[in-house]
Amino acid sequence: MSSNPATDQIRRLLVERDQLQLDIRELEGRLEKSRRRLDGVTAELTSLRRVEDELLRRHPELEQD
Numbered sequence: 001m002s003s004n005p006a007t008d009q010i011r012r013l014l015v016e017r018d019q020l021q022l023d024i025r026e027l028e029g030r031l032e033k034s035r036r037r038l039d040g041v042t043a044e045l046t047s048l049r050r051v052e053d054e055l056l057r058r059h060p061e062l063e064q065d
Contacts, residue, residue, distance in 0.1 A: 056063055
């Protein structure tokens with residue numbers, strides 16, 4: 001049985017498309033995880049800055065140049 005080159009090419013392209021769709025889902029998941037981590041780090045920085053500001057307000061002698 002001979003193979004149809006067009007059919008073979010379609011099959012290869014469908015496999016490639018499926019792989020690209022999987023790659024996209026994986027990247028979207030990683031992006032979402034990174035966004036959540038960024039939000040967490042930003043919140044932690046904000047909190048630490050508030051603590052630092054309060055500490056310096058209470059103890060101005062700790063202020064550094």
